[in-house]
Amino acid sequence: MSTNASFTQPPGARAYRLSTARGEFAVVDSPVAGGGEPKGVVLMLPGFTGSKEDFTLLHEPLAERGYRTVAVDGRGQYESDGPEHDEAGYARDELARDVHAQVAALGTRVHLLGHSLGGQIARAAVLLDHSPFLSLTLMSSGPARISVSQQQRVKLLRDALETMTMAEVWNVMQAMGPPEEVGGPVRGPGDQERLRDRWLGTRPAQLLATGRQLCTEPDRVAELAAVPLAVHVISGAYDDTWPVPLLDEMAVRLDARRTVIEGAEHSPNTDQPPATARALADFWDDVPAR
Numbered sequence: 001m002s003t004n005a006s007f008t009q010p011p012g013a014r015a016y017r018l019s020t021a022r023g024e025f026a027v028v029d030s031p032v033a034g035g036g037e038p039k040g041v042v043l044m045l046p047g048f049t050g051s052k053e054d055f056t057l058l059h060e061p062l063a064e065r066g067y068r069t070v071a072v073d074g075r076g077q078y079e080s081d082g083p084e085h086d087e088a089g090y091a092r093d094e095l096a097r098d099v100h101a102q103v104a105a106l107g108t109r110v111h112l113l114g115h116s117l118g119g120q121i122a123r124a125a126v127l128l129d130h131s132p133f134l135s136l137t138l139m140s141s142g143p144a145r146i147s148v149s150q151q152q153r154v155k156l157l158r159d160a161l162e163t164m165t166m167a168e169v170w171n172v173m174q175a176m177g178p179p180e181e182v183g184g185p186v187r188g189p190g191d192q193e194r195l196r197d198r199w200l201g202t203r204p205a206q207l208l209a210t211g212r213q214l215c216t217e218p219d220r221v222a223e224l225a226a227v228p229l230a231v232h233v234i235s236g237a238y239d240d241t242w243p244v245p246l247l248d249e250m251a252v253r254l255d256a257r258r259t260v261i262e263g264a265e266h267s268p269n270t271d272q273p274p275a276t277a278r279a280l281a282d283f284w285d286d287v288p289a290r
Helices: 052-064 092-106 117-128 148-163 166-176 192-201 204-216 221-225 244-254 273-286
Strands: 014-020 023-030 040-045 067-072 110-115 133-139 230-236 257-261
Touching: 014 092, 023 052, 023 092, 040 052, 040 092, 040 117, 040 273, 052 067, 052 273, 067 092, 092 110, 092 117, 110 117, 117 133, 117 204, 117 221, 133 273, 148 166, 148 204, 166 192, 221 244, 230 244, 230 273, 244 257, 257 273
Parallel strands: 040 067, 040 110, 110 133, 133 230, 230 257
Antiparallel strands: 014 023, 023 067
């Protein structure tokens, strides 16, 4: 899931629509500092209720480390098109195939990073075919369904979306002081009007379908462990969506690098961006080029 966003475009970045075989996707594409060839290209997938802006504070420090970063709105998220009411268009396999189309359009293998829901979509893409990817980073994204408390929050949101418009749901959430992980209060830099625009731009069917997936996702760690790909499990020191000990155990099962970002919770990308960027780049630096 995701709550924080900065809508200030990072230095040198371009916002455009990436044309793929499966449609166009809104991206923010940030080059390496000083130009030249990047060490690698990173594709970043946001979480539930999130968008490409959730990664804004990572672009500049990763550019300084030599990485080109491409953050994307997934199908039906914010500025990317998607079905308004057809949940079938957001099936997990469909979203995984979108990721493959995005990589193909970029024209190079990528380091794949997914935050929360984005991590489970990234995992599905890797299990579909790992060959386009140099590595996989699961940021605050667990082995299976979300915690019971978060399932209850998602159910409240899904129930509201069944009977109310997106604008009505937004107004209710603001009035009630909504749960932090479902479109809740913003702790990072972000403009409230832009956050409202993001919410209204997201397709209801996308939230309904992916919310259901978060509450029912099976444990696919054993499948992922069998894939010959370097994996990084990174999170904050506290997480109510997937408890940190569960993420620790998943990293062991995956034989993955494990990083805990002190002073961060479910969104280390916005809670502690310098430390998060450093840990990400250190991992990618150690991944053998293929």
